[in-house]
Amino acid sequence: MTANEVRKKYLDFFKNPPRNHREIAPSPLVLENDPTTLFTSSGMQPLVPYLMGEPHPSKSKRLVNSQPSIRLQDIEEVGDNRHTTFFEMLGNWSLGDYFKKEQLAWIYEFFTKELVIDKDRLWISVFEGTSDVSKDTESFEIWKSLGIPEEKIIFYGAKKNWWSMTGTPEEMNIGHIGGPDSEIFYDFDPNGELKIHEKSIDKARPCHPNCECGRFLEIGNSVFIQYKKVGENKLEELPQKNVDFGGGLERTTAAVNNTPDIFLIDIFENVIKDICEKASYEYSQDQGKDRSVRIIADHLRAAIMLIRDGVTPSNKQQGYVLRRLVRRAEYYRQNLFLTAGEIQFSSLVKGFIKSYPELKTEWRKISAILDEEYIRFDLALQNGKKKLLKAIENRNVNGRLAFDLYQTDGFPLELTLDILEKEGKIFSDKDRKEFETEFAKHKQLSRTASAGIFKGGLADHSEEVVRLHTATHLLLASLRKVLGEHVVQKGQNITKERARFDFPNPEKLTNEELQRVEETINDVIKKDLQVKFKVMPKEDALKTGAIHAFNEKYADTVKVYYVGNSPEDAFSKEFCGGPHVRNTSEIGRAKIKKQEKIGSGLVRIYLVIE
Structure with missing residues (x-):
C-alpha cells in the first residue's frame, strides 16, 4: 500500500x-x-x-x-x-x-x-x-x-x-x-x-x-x-x-507494509534506488552506508519541501536550517564516494514526483537552488579545512573548535575526525566530551527555540519578549503612518533586551521622523488600548486590511491581532500567531535605540523598552 x-x-x-x-x-x-x-x-x-x-x-x-x-x-x-x-x-x-x-x-x-x-x-x-x-x-x-x-x-x-x-x-x-x-x-x-x-x-x-x-x-x-x-x-x-x-x-x-525501515516505503523508493545505483551499492548490506543513503534521501526531501514553500538558503532562521540540511546531505553524498558528476540533485528531486505530483512544475527551480547551494558548500568546506589545518599547525585543536566548524562551516564531526586522522592527530576523549557538551547546548536550543510546539521564533515567551513583540506591531503601524504604506516587515528578531525590525525605505529616517515614530508608539501605549485577536477565514482577514506578507503562503484560517476597540478602527492589525500583551499600558515606554542601513533600500531599527 x-x-x-x-x-x-x-x-x-x-x-x-x-x-x-x-x-x-x-x-x-x-x-x-x-x-x-x-x-x-x-x-x-x-x-x-x-x-x-x-x-x-x-x-x-x-x-x-x-x-x-x-x-x-x-x-x-x-x-x-x-x-x-x-x-x-x-x-x-x-x-x-x-x-x-x-x-x-x-x-x-x-x-x-x-x-x-x-x-x-x-x-x-x-x-x-x-x-x-x-x-x-x-x-x-x-x-x-x-x-x-x-x-x-x-x-x-x-x-x-x-x-x-x-x-x-x-x-x-x-x-x-x-x-x-x-x-x-x-x-x-x-x-x-x-x-x-x-x-x-x-x-x-x-x-x-x-x-x-x-x-x-x-x-x-x-x-x-x-x-x-x-x-x-x-x-x-x-x-x-x-x-x-x-x-x-x-x-x-x-x-x-510490515517493513521496519521507513525508507523502504514507496515515497523513498526511486530516490534510494538512484543513490545506490550511482554508488554501486546494494541497500541493506552495510549499516554505515545505509545511514548515509537515508540521510541524503531524508534531508533532500525536507529541503525540497522547504524550497517549495518559499524558503531559500541563508544564514538566518528557516534559511539556515535549509542550508544545513543541504550541506549535510552533500557531505554524506561525498561519504559514499559520489562526485558531483556521478549524481545530480536534480535527478533526486524527480524521484519524489511520483509521491508528490505538485513537484512536476517546481523541480527545475528547486534543482537549481540545490545545485547552487552545493557550490557554496564546496567553498565553505575549503574555508573550514583551512581553519582546521591552521589550528593543527598552532596545536589548537579541541572540542570547541570542532563544534565551531560544525556550526559555522557546516562541518560534520566525522569530517573533522577524517582530516585529523590524515594529519596524524588525535581527537582525545576530553575533546570529544567538550564537543558533545557544546552540541548538547545547541541541540537543546533547537528543541526549545525552534522545534517544539510554540517554543521558537521568539527568544522565549517571557514578559519582556511579549511586550517587545506587541511594541513591534506598534512600530510597524507608526512607521507606515510617518513614512507611508510602502513600509512592511522584511525581517524581525526579538530577545529580552531588544527588538530588531527590518523594513524597506530608500534612506535612513531623519531625526525628526525617528522622533515622530517614537512619539506615535508611546502615545498609543498611553491610551491603554486593548490588544485582541480574531480568528477568521483568510479571505475575510484580507478584506479587513490587516497587514500581511504579500508573497507568503497562509493557512485558510488565520489569526488577526489588532490594537484598539475593534478591527475596523484599530491602530494596528496584522496577521500574527501571538503572543501579545492584553493592554498597551503593559508595554512600558518604547525607545528607538538606533537605526542602520543594511542593504539596498533596507533599514533596520532597534527598539527597547525602558
Whole structure:
C-alpha cells in the first residue's frame, strides 16, 4: 500500500458517517508572520486556540487533515530506520465533542479494518498517573474491551504519556492545558524470529514498546486534553474536553507494509534506488552506508519541501536550517564516494514526483537552488579545512573548535575526525566530551527555540519578549503612518533586551521622523488600548486590511491581532500567531535605540523598552 493510499483512506474514514469530520486545509511549513515557531511541527499547532474553547471558523467540532511538518530535533537522529526531518502528520480532533471511548474505538477500527493491520501486532501505552493526576484506567479498560490483551497495555509515567506545551503536570505553567495520552505501537518481531532487539545496542536492557531497539514503532498517539493548571500542583478538569490524534503517515505506511525501515516505503523508493545505483551499492548490506543513503534521501526531501514553500538558503532562521540540511546531505553524498558528476540533485528531486505530483512544475527551480547551494558548500568546506589545518599547525585543536566548524562551516564531526586522522592527530576523549557538551547546548536550543510546539521564533515567551513583540506591531503601524504604506516587515528578531525590525525605505529616517515614530508608539501605549485577536477565514482577514506578507503562503484560517476597540478602527492589525500583551499600558515606554542601513533600500531599527 502506498503512502498516498494510506492518506486517502485515513481522511475518508474520518470524513464518512458516523464520524463526520470536516477536512481542513493543512498549514504551510513556514508561517512568516507567526513569530512563535520556525516551522509547523504538528497538525495540532495551528489549532491550539480552538482546543482552548474558541469556535472553529468551519463551525465543526470534528476536524481532520494531513499536515506536512518539520521537527528539527530529529535531524541528528536521522540515519536510523525510523526518523525523518520532514513528515506528514495524520490528525483528527474533537473540540469538546467525542472523547476517549469514541476516539480509541475509531482509531483501532481504522488500523485493523481499513488498513488491515494484524491486531496481534499492536501494543498500547497509557498514563500511569502522578500524585496530582489520577491513573488513566478509563483508556486501559476501553483498550481491553476492544480486544487488546492486558499484558500488551503498558502504563508509563508523565515523561512518556502526558502532553502539554511545557511538559509534565509539574512542569506546566499556570493557565496551560494538557492531558494524558495513549500511544499505539506496531510490533515488527512478535515472535522474536528476527531478533531485532538482540541485535541492537539496547540488547542488555528489557525490551518494551518505548524501547529504541527498532522492534516497536509508534504509529499513533491520542491525546486527551482534559485539564488546566490553576495553581501550584493543582489541575482542574476542563469544561471542554478535547481529543488530539497524531499519526505519522510514513510510519503508518511502514507498518501497513510490515517493513521496519521507513525508507523502504514507496515515497523513498526511486530516490534510494538512484543513490545506490550511482554508488554501486546494494541497500541493506552495510549499516554505515545505509545511514548515509537515508540521510541524503531524508534531508533532500525536507529541503525540497522547504524550497517549495518559499524558503531559500541563508544564514538566518528557516534559511539556515535549509542550508544545513543541504550541506549535510552533500557531505554524506561525498561519504559514499559520489562526485558531483556521478549524481545530480536534480535527478533526486524527480524521484519524489511520483509521491508528490505538485513537484512536476517546481523541480527545475528547486534543482537549481540545490545545485547552487552545493557550490557554496564546496567553498565553505575549503574555508573550514583551512581553519582546521591552521589550528593543527598552532596545536589548537579541541572540542570547541570542532563544534565551531560544525556550526559555522557546516562541518560534520566525522569530517573533522577524517582530516585529523590524515594529519596524524588525535581527537582525545576530553575533546570529544567538550564537543558533545557544546552540541548538547545547541541541540537543546533547537528543541526549545525552534522545534517544539510554540517554543521558537521568539527568544522565549517571557514578559519582556511579549511586550517587545506587541511594541513591534506598534512600530510597524507608526512607521507606515510617518513614512507611508510602502513600509512592511522584511525581517524581525526579538530577545529580552531588544527588538530588531527590518523594513524597506530608500534612506535612513531623519531625526525628526525617528522622533515622530517614537512619539506615535508611546502615545498609543498611553491610551491603554486593548490588544485582541480574531480568528477568521483568510479571505475575510484580507478584506479587513490587516497587514500581511504579500508573497507568503497562509493557512485558510488565520489569526488577526489588532490594537484598539475593534478591527475596523484599530491602530494596528496584522496577521500574527501571538503572543501579545492584553493592554498597551503593559508595554512600558518604547525607545528607538538606533537605526542602520543594511542593504539596498533596507533599514533596520532597534527598539527597547525602558
